[in-house]
Amino acid sequence: MEIIIVGAIIMFILVYNNTIDKEKFYADNEKYLEIIREEDYTFLCYAKYGEDVDSDQLYMKRVTYAVIGFFIVLAFTISSSSSAEIINSQFMLNLVIAVAVAALIFKMPYMQLKNYYKAHLHEIDIMLPYYLKSLEILIQHYTVPVAIGKSIKDAPEIFKPGLRKMVDRINAGDATVDPYMEFANTYPVRDSMRMMRLLYRLGIGSQEKKQERLMMFSRTVSSLQNKARETKYKERLNHMEQQTMIMLVVTGIGVMLIILISMFMMFSL
Numbered sequence: 001m002e003i004i005i006v007g008a009i010i011m012f013i014l015v016y017n018n019t020i021d022k023e024k025f026y027a028d029n030e031k032y033l034e035i036i037r038e039e040d041y042t043f044l045c046y047a048k049y050g051e052d053v054d055s056d057q058l059y060m061k062r063v064t065y066a067v068i069g070f071f072i073v074l075a076f077t078i079s080s081s082s083s084a085e086i087i088n089s090q091f092m093l094n095l096v097i098a099v100a101v102a103a104l105i106f107k108m109p110y111m112q113l114k115n116y117y118k119a120h121l122h123e124i125d126i127m128l129p130y131y132l133k134s135l136e137i138l139i140q141h142y143t144v145p146v147a148i149g150k151s152i153k154d155a156p157e158i159f160k161p162g163l164r165k166m167v168d169r170i171n172a173g174d175a176t177v178d179p180y181m182e183f184a185n186t187y188p189v190r191d192s193m194r195m196m197r198l199l200y201r202l203g204i205g206s207q208e209k210k211q212e213r214l215m216m217f218s219r220t221v222s223s224l225q226n227k228a229r230e231t232k233y234k235e236r237l238n239h240m241e242q243q244t245m246i247m248l249v250v251t252g253i254g255v256m257l258i259i260l261i262s263m264f265m266m267f268s269l
Helices: 002-016 022-028 030-036 041-049 055-077 089-119 121-139 144-154 157-171 178-186 192-202 207-268
Strands: none
Touching (some): 041 055, 055 089, 089 121, 121 192, 144 192, 178 192, 192 207
16 A cells, blocks of 8 residues: 555646656657547637647546546545455455546546536627627628638637638538538537528529628527527516615615614613
């Protein structure tokens, strides 16, 4: 047991002081580590931290902490019995516990990113119509793929990873609706599926059909903007109502306390 504890401590110190090259370890074992890497992990990192974040480095930290956690838990669960007794069911149970804790340590950062993304879906819902309105203006002068590419610079940060992926697939020769649907699935907010289908149809057909579809797209975007404004208005109204209720409750409690204090003072006289 003492050997394992000392080994775990030494490993933690080496990793903390960068004596062990984590990047080299990741590069040497990339094909194995990528098997357990979530498909949407990079996107979720971009959604929370922006495109400047190094998702590979964050992922390597998860792996490192999970491995360290595994050895620490294993060290503290193994008893000081003889080596013959260690290789038994108790050791296997300790091993399972250590693996479970390591898996939990590994998954926790991913679940936090997932929860952050879900918590901000409402904000995405409100931002999407305003982004589509700016995209509509660009589409009047450029083709749909070019307009999407030009819109990325001024798009909300959370949309940029999905937009870049969409443009890359389109530029790679994918002329189907799939790149648009993938974006809609990535941001499953109100009317995102319908808007991406309309956007795809804008990019195909003759110029005359494009004008008709652009008018339909414009009307739909305006409708979504109105819904977004109504949502914002209702949120402000609900916030004001909550603040008013809190103020009334606090005032009522304060008045009751003053009355009770006055009554106690009267009885004490």
